[in-house]
Amino acid sequence: MAPSPQIVLYDLKLVDAPGLIWSPNTCKTRYALNYKGIPYKTVWLTYPEVHSEIPKLTKKDGRPTVPVIVDLLHDSTVVQDSWEIVKYLEEVYPDTPKLFNTNSIGAHLFFQDYCTQKLLFAVVFRLVLSNMIDLAGEHKEWFIKTREAFLGMSIKEFIGDDPTVHAKALTQNLEPIGKILKTYPYISGQQIGWSDIVFTSSLRMLVAFRPDSFGALVLDDKKAGKQFQEWWNRMDKYMQLEPPCYSV
Numbered sequence: 001m002a003p004s005p006q007i008v009l010y011d012l013k014l015v016d017a018p019g020l021i022w023s024p025n026t027c028k029t030r031y032a033l034n035y036k037g038i039p040y041k042t043v044w045l046t047y048p049e050v051h052s053e054i055p056k057l058t059k060k061d062g063r064p065t066v067p068v069i070v071d072l073l074h075d076s077t078v079v080q081d082s083w084e085i086v087k088y089l090e091e092v093y094p095d096t097p098k099l100f101n102t103n104s105i106g107a108h109l110f111f112q113d114y115c116t117q118k119l120l121f122a123v124v125f126r127l128v129l130s131n132m133i134d135l136a137g138e139h140k141e142w143f144i145k146t147r148e149a150f151l152g153m154s155i156k157e158f159i160g161d162d163p164t165v166h167a168k169a170l171t172q173n174l175e176p177i178g179k180i181l182k183t184y185p186y187i188s189g190q191q192i193g194w195s196d197i198v199f200t201s202s203l204r205m206l207v208a209f210r211p212d213s214f215g216a217l218v219l220d221d222k223k224a225g226k227q228f229q230e231w232w233n234r235m236d237k238y239m240q241l242e243p244p245c246y247s248v
């Protein structure tokens with residue numbers, strides 16, 4: 001019999017693309033749960049639902065975001081933020097495969113920041129934002145307004161006029177990561193660690209909205225040769241939706 005879910009994962013859905021896995025921060029938690037083999041179920045929220053439902057769970061002010069988990073095995077503990085969640089899972093589920101191998105937590109945090117700044121904000125978000133707007137359905141106006149407030153500029157300014165600038169920046173910012181994969185099978189070394197989950201999750205947004213660019217700019221990256229492709233294949237089994245045995 002399929003195991004009952006131990007965790008409820010709150011994830012983000014785009015109205016015109018239900019079931020699409022795309023949100024980088026929620027992917028980090030999803031792939032960590034997959035890697036650790038912890039049974040979970042997903043509750044999908046639209047952007048406005050994140051803003052109406054998440055504060056009820058977290059009882060916190062401030063910008064409501066997902067991922068959030070509710071741990072049904074531990075007094076329905078609520079944890080918000082992908083970084084806080086992985087630290088929680090490492091501590092509360094010590095018998096599952098580890099993501100902070102040995103004493104490397106600081107290096108994983110540094111790499112997470114690198115991916116957020118140099119891949120997601122500097123490049124990927126700019127490449128995919130117009131695709132996201134197209135799929136926001138009835139929430140399109142809301143989405144544009146809240147993104148412009150968050151970015152402090154218009155979408156047009158943020159995206160810029162020349163997409164080749166972003167493509168070049170991606171190639172440049174991938175270079176140090178490709179170098180690691182020339183020597184090691186995983187970014188974390190001989191085995192998967194949090195940095196691998198973070199990098200996969202940052203790329204997921206590009207895969208979801210611009211698979212052509214993902215192929216051309218990442219998998220076929222000239223300097224890395226086949227390294228990104230081979231690493232992506234190694235990570236594949238952890239990148240699934242809830243494994244079927246986990247569904248309720």
Ligand SMILES: N[C@@H](CCC(=O)N[C@@H](CS)C(=O)NCC(=O)O)C(=O)O
Nearest residue numbers: 023024025026065066067081082083
């Ligand atoms: N530092 C947070 C960032 C979470 C975050 O920005 N989540 C996005 C989805 S990837 C979100 O919920 N956005 C809601 C909004 O911007 O309105 C984490 O790592 O969990």
